[in-house]
Amino acid sequence: GENVEQHPSTLSVQEGDSAVIKCTYSDSASNYFPWYKQELGKRPQLIIDIRSNVGEKKDQRIAVTLNKTAKHFSLHITETQPEDSAVYFCAASSSLTGTASKLTFGTGTRLQVTL
């Protein structure tokens, strides 16, 4: 089955700096890679995702890059703000459009943005 590794487990940055979280996956058939943000005591929230036919996707201060050859993908947050503090999870799935999307998650990165 799929295995997703995520690093680092904790990350502390100063407000305004950039943060990068990296994930690797094992199954070359994986084709969908979402990122979730989870605040303390809350549900995971989908913040951005990328499919294997795209190398990079950006949404305001958040971007995700995908390297299919190396089987890794990364989340980039620029101009970090205190409200970015949360746990971030990457995930991977090999599902086709119109089928169940069975996600395998990384173990999470706790991001702390300090003033």
Added chain:
Amino acid sequence: DAGITQSPRHKVTETGTPVTLRCHQTENHRYMYWYRQDPGHGLRLIHYSYGVKDTDKGEVSDGYSVSRSKTEDFLLTLESATSSQTSVYFCATSGEGGEQFFGPGTRLTVL
């Protein structure tokens, strides 16, 4: 967020008792999932459903069963709860596009 609800939100039970958790959605999504979240493990898939009465096992299905009698509801049952099943349980749904959206979670404690 209001489109997916879970009940109960918190439950304390004793070892050996049966427990049923409910997920209800108003999104009319075809696919529904149950995950458990434990420190150091992220979220792990327990079971999922790809339609009414159609379910399949996930990564950590031992000790759990599910049922889906209508599109809106997906039930997770622990036939005989054990302390290792103490966890936070999240339901999720997805439509044909594949993006998964999560419910608010149920914190289950098995004493």
